[in-house]
Amino acid sequence: MRRLWPLTVRGTGALVLAIGCFVLANEIGLGELVYFGTLMLAVLAASIASLYLTRRSDTVSRSLTPNAAAVGRDARVTVRVGVRTALPTAPGTWKDALPRALDGSAEGVFPALGSGLRGSERVVDLSYSVTGMSRGIHPIGPLAVRSTDPFGLATRRSVFGERTRVTVAPAVVDLPAVNNLAGEAGGMLHTTTSQLGQGADNLIARPYMPGDSMRRIHWRATAHRDALMVRQEEQESTPEATVVLDRGVLRWSGEAMQAPGADPGFELAVSAAASVITRLAHDGYAIEVIDSDGAELAERIDGGDMTEVELVVTGFAKLTARRDDHLAQLPRVFSGVMTGPVVVITGRFDETDATALAPIVHHSTLPVLLATSPSAGSLDRASDLGWRVGRIGEEADIASAWAGAVDRGTANVFR
Structure with a gap:
């Protein structure tokens, strides 16, 4: 007020x-x-x-470290205020307006300033910490500065209207690696061999170049030429994984369509998707991120490219549910394709859905299904059909559900 x-x-x-x-x-x-x-x-x-009666001009700019906040993690906000005042000013107090999506103490002492009539604009740097509370893009500001005269008789509250939009990305949970399932899940970076002719003697060797895998060294050619040689016909390929985030509103509450952060179940799903993408990329998988109808939610992520992962996770700040429901048609996306891990993340899930998704199991080396609101018996049914399943919710955190699904391959249902 x-x-x-x-x-x-x-x-x-x-x-x-x-x-x-x-x-x-x-x-x-x-x-x-x-x-x-x-x-x-x-x-x-x-x-x-x-x-x-003294004229003063003020400009406000803000920067965030890191560039995007994340739910449950701290970030540093730096506020740079440019001030030009005709008379010296006494110390005052400042307060930056924070949205409910950010928690922190954004207030402090505003320093005294000397006269700026003959000088350039004075710059004051203020900083404070915030913690992300809700995913989305939220405005910080305006900045209010309350100052008093040297005698402490009068007070003035100046409001600088500049606002800064801050991105709050979903929480990323540290998940166990799938290294122990390397053979079954497509492994880490692996090689496939294409040979011309019969036998190793017919392979064409070329000189070793930086970046070539040591597994491609042609030892016989190396011994013959006294220099490292590699098999030219051997081609390294990166195993692929697919993460499916089901955004159909029938799986969530109606609030999930209105704005990010409105539906707790959908927030868990988005956080799970971000966490799985981070884990698989770290393990060396090239990842496709799609909706239940096959539409891309992000560009393909190369294995090990954590910079791209960070951009994708930040982009998830704007995700909301959509009106259509295409989960039953998901098997068509994998028709005629053999791929590595397929991780499906959904909300409401019943035995009919489990039956509809059964064909995907035969096209994946590691089919994982995570649900926030499965009906009784639906995850058991999916497990019987070959899925590695987990339930995520208030009593089952994402890391436990993922570990139970990946490590044991049996139903990980928390009640």
């Missing part, structure tokens, strides 16, 4: 004292009280004028 009264408690007391002097001077006929009351009013007027 905007404060209209320009005086502090001390200034209000001085005004009451001045009025009292005028009243007493009239009652008891003591002229000196009139001079004293007039002096008090003059001091009050000068105090207010020092705050309101």
Whole structure:
């Protein structure tokens, strides 16, 4: 609420004292009280004028470290305020307006400034920490600075309207690696061999180049030429994985369509998708991120490219549910294709859905199904059909569900 009264408690007391002097001077006929009351009013007027009649221009810019906040993690906000004032100013206080999606103490002491009539704009750097509470893109600001005159009689609250939009990405949970399932899941970076002719003697060798895998060294050619040689026909390929985030609104509440952060179940699913993408990319998989109808939610991520992973996770800040429901048609996306891990993340899930998704199991080396609101018996049914399943919710965190699904391959249902 905007404060209209320009005086502090001390200034209000001085005004009451001045009025009292005028009243007493009239009652008891003591002229000196009139001079004293007039002096008090003059001091009050000068105090207010020092705050309101000096022209000052202010610019505000903000930066975030890291560039995007994340749910449950801290980030540092730096506020740079450019000030030009005609008269020196006393110290004051500042407060930056934070949305409910960010938690932190965005306030402090605003330093005193000297006169800037002959100098350039003075720059004041302020900083504070925030913690992401809700995914989305949220505005920080405006910045309010409250200053007082040197006598502490008057106060002024200046509001600088510049706002900064801050991205809050979903939480990324550290998940166990799938290294122990390397053979079954397509492995880490592996090689496939294409040979011309019969036998190793017919392979064409070329000189070793930096970056070539040591597994491609042709030892016989190396011994013959006394220099490292590699098999030219051997081609390294990166195992592929697919992460499916089902955004159909029938799987979630209606709030999931309105804005990020509105549906707790959908937030868990987005966090699970971001965590799985991070884990698989770290393990060397090239990842396709799609919706339940096969539409891409992000560009393909190369194995080990954590910079691209960070960009994709940040882009998830804007994801919401959509009106259509295509989960039953998901097997068509994998028709005629053999791939590595396929991780499906959904909300409401029943035995009919488990039956509809059964064909995907035969096209994946590691089919994983994570659901936030499965019906009774639906995950058992999916497990019987070959899925590695897990339930994520208030009593089952993402890391436990993932570990139970990947390590044991059996139903990981928490009740």
